[in-house]
Amino acid sequence: MSTSxxxxxxxxxxxxxxxxxxxxxxGAEGYLGVLPRHAPLLTILKPGVVFFxxxxxxxxxxxxxxxxxxxxxxxxxxxxxxxxLSWEIDVERARRAKERAEKRLRERYAGLDVxxxxxxxxxxxxxxKAAEGS
Amino acid sequence: MSNIREIKRRIRAISNIQHVTGAMKMVxxxxxxxxxxxxxxxxxxxxxxxxxxGRLALSPNAQTLPLVASxxxxxxxxxxxxxxxxxxxxxxxxxIHLTEDxxxxxxxxxxxxxxxxxxxxxxxxxxxxxxKYYVDIGDEPDLSLARELARQLMxxxxxxxVDEVNLIYARFISALRNIPQVERLLPIETPxxxxxxxxxxxxxxxxxxxxEAILPRYCEVKVYQALLEAKASELSARMVAMESATxxxxxxxxxxTLSFNKARQAAITTELLEVATGAEALKAQG
Numbered sequence: 001m002s003t004s005x006x007x008x009x010x011x012x013x014x015x016x017x018x019x020x021x022x023x024x025x026x027g028a029e030g031y032l033g034v035l036p037r038h039a040p041l042l043t044i045l046k047p048g049v050v051f052f053x054x055x056x057x058x059x060x061x062x063x064x065x066x067x068x069x070x071x072x073x074x075x076x077x078x079x080x081x082x083x084x085l086s087w088e089i090d091v092e093r094a095r096r097a098k099e100r101a102e103k104r105l106r107e108r109y110a111g112l113d114v115x116x117x118x119x120x121x122x123x124x125x126x127x128x129k130a131a132e133g134s
Numbered sequence: 135m136s137n138i139r140e141i142k143r144r145i146r147a148i149s150n151i152q153h154v155t156g157a158m159k160m161v162x163x164x165x166x167x168x169x170x171x172x173x174x175x176x177x178x179x180x181x182x183x184x185x186x187x188g189r190l191a192l193s194p195n196a197q198t199l200p201l202v203a204s205x206x207x208x209x210x211x212x213x214x215x216x217x218x219x220x221x222x223x224x225x226x227x228x229x230i231h232l233t234e235d236x237x238x239x240x241x242x243x244x245x246x247x248x249x250x251x252x253x254x255x256x257x258x259x260x261x262x263x264x265x266k267y268y269v270d271i272g273d274e275p276d277l278s279l280a281r282e283l284a285r286q287l288m289x290x291x292x293x294x295x296v297d298e299v300n301l302i303y304a305r306f307i308s309a310l311r312n313i314p315q316v317e318r319l320l321p322i323e324t325p326x327x328x329x330x331x332x333x334x335x336x337x338x339x340x341x342x343x344x345x346e347a348i349l350p351r352y353c354e355v356k357v358y359q360a361l362l363e364a365k366a367s368e369l370s371a372r373m374v375a376m377e378s379a380t381x382x383x384x385x386x387x388x389x390x391t392l393s394f395n396k397a398r399q400a401a402i403t404t405e406l407l408e409v410a411t412g413a414e415a416l417k418a419q420g
Contacts, residue, residue, distance in 0.1 A: 009182060011277050011355050013175040028338050042186065043338035044347045068348060070186060079182055079351075 002036040003055055005075040008062070008083050015062070015083045023076045024051040025069050026126075034071045041071040047122040049130045050078065061086050063130035065123045086130045094127035138401065141394045145387055152383035158221070159376035165273055166309060166369040172274070173306055173362045180359045187322070187352045189335075190345045199342070200292055201349045204321045209243040211265060211296040212236060213287065213319070213357075214257075215303040215364040216250035218270055222368055223375035225304065225312075226252040232314050233302050237262060245296060247287070249361070265290065275365055280358035288353060291320045303360045304367035310374060312367035319356060322349060 006020040023034045026048025034041070045068060051061045067080035101121035104112055196202055214233045216226045230253060237244050245265040248254045254267050266286055271279065287299050299320040304312040337344050 007178075009179040011176055011179045011280075011358055012172075014178050028343075032338075039336055040334065041336045041338065042190075042344055044344060068186065068344070068351075070182075077182060079179060079186070081351075 002074075004034070004036045004038075004071075006052055006078075007075070008050075008064075008078045008080055010067075010080050010083050015080070015085065018052075019055045020076070021053040021055060021057070023053075023071075025078065026050070026064070027069065034069075034076050037073050038071045038076075040073075041069075043069050045069050045078065045080070047119065047126045049126055049133060050083075051133070061130050061133045063089060063123075063127040065126065084127065084130070086133060089127050089131040091128065091131045094124045094131065098124035098128065138394065138397045141390055141397060145390045145394065148383050148386050148390070152380055152387070155376045155379040155383065159373055159380060162369050162373035162376060166366060166373055169273070169362065169366040169369050170306070170309075173359075173366050176355075176359055176362055180355050183348065183352050183355050187345075187348050190341060190348065191322070196342070196345055199345060199349065201288065201320060201353070202322050205297050207242075207297045209245065209296045210240060210298045210300065211245045211247060211287070211290060212316075213247040213283075213299065213301045213360075214249065214253045215301065215360055216248075216253040217364075217368040218251040220252060221375065222372035225368055225371035225375075226250075228314050229253070229302060229304060230256050232316070233257075236300075236302070236316060245290075247283075249283070249364075265295075271361070271365075273365065275358070275361035277354075277358055280361055281354050283361075284350070284354040284357040287319065287357070288350065301357070301360050303364040304371075306363040306366040306370065309370045312363075312370060317360070319353065322352065 003019045003021055004023070005017070006023055007017045008015040021036070024031060025034070026046045028044040028046060031048070032043070045064055045066055047065045048063075049061050050064055051059055053059045062083055062085045064078065064080040065082045067078060067083075070077045070079070097120060101117050101124060104117045105114070105121065108114070190196060191202060212233055214229060216229045220226060233246070233253075237246070243263075245263045246257060247265050248257060248267040249269075249271065251269040254264070254269060257264060268279070268283065290296055291299050298318070301317045301319050302314070303317075304314045306312050335341075
């Protein structure tokens with residue numbers, strides 16, 4: 001079976017560079033799976049969980065808070081705003097962020113930046129999901 | 135006698151200075167190491183983003199996007215990135231002069247965005263319009279600051295307040311070298327990679343949508359990169375300056391020690407002479 005080079009970079013650092021068998025990512029129009037020899041593709045990513053299957057069949061995942069994904073025949077590159085591998089996630093912090101965002105959205109006080117609160121909620125959900133999935 | 139004491143005091147003073155500059159050099163060196171690794175770590179993302187943005191910008195309707203479309207330049211904004219502190223050799227002065235040159239040469243209205251206290255201190259007293267300023271960035275320019283700065287710059291560009299935005303900062307080459315330079319930020323320059331392979335991409339959503347998402351990120355990362363490089367350059371300049379200061383004080387101590395010994399020797403000689411003449415005189419009397 002052929003493999004792809006999978007790279008995840010954020011502005012701060014390179015998170016990951018590895019050979020993988022497949023990648024599943026939260027694209028702008030829904031989750032999408034990328035296998036080796038994919039047609040060239042460029043898509044915006046939404047906050048969510050990225051799953052990738054390493055050579056040998058072990059599946060791992062990470063949380064991303066949005067970014068871009070570029071796929072080519074032998075490579076998959078994610079330019080993430082932030083990305084955390086599942087075992088790096090601070091679950092407690094993510095849970096607090098989720099509760100905070102939910103509270104804000106529930107109370108909806110005047111002047112609340114709804115889009116921002118929703119974005120924060122999505123981010124924290126992605127983190128929690130990724131942490132569980134490991 | 136007072137001469138000897140004077141020299142001794144100076145030696146002690148200089149050796150104190152040497153200790154301080156030596157310590158500052160070590161501090162700058164260790165901070166530089168960290169700053170340098172941050173610069174390296176940030177490069178892959180910047181490269182990839184530039185690559186993707188460059189490829190996308192070739193698509194036909196990209197040129198009309200507000201962040202890309204160039205217009206007649208009536209007013210330019212310069213973003214000067216310098217240090218908050220001095221004692222870094224000519225680092226701050228070089229950048230400030232480069233900026234001033236630019237402002238004078240252009241001869242047309244220009245605004246200044248200053249990052250770093252040294253820049254603010256200099257330009258606050260001059261007849262330059264300061265659009266925004268940031269001080270006390272600290273050792274680790276974080277991404278949220280870069281985002282805020284980039285957003286402000288995009289705002290003043292898009293609102294038509296200025297028609298061009300340039301970054302002025304020192305590009306970090308190595309611990310011994312940095313190059314002050316002017317780099318265009320907005321409108322985004324599209325690399326002329328005509329003739330290179332134009333891969334037929336599938337875009338999700340359509341190309342302009344993707345481009346609209348990537349261009350602000352491209353701006354942010356460029357500002358972030360500039361902040362990191364400037365910080366590394368500053369620390370390397372400080373390290374070099376402190377190193378030469380330490381060396382110079384060692385040289386001074388050596389010279390002063392020499393004249394101290396000479397003065398001491400001269401004093402001893404005089405004393406001996408006095409004793410000898412005294413003895414001679416007594417003998418003559420007796």
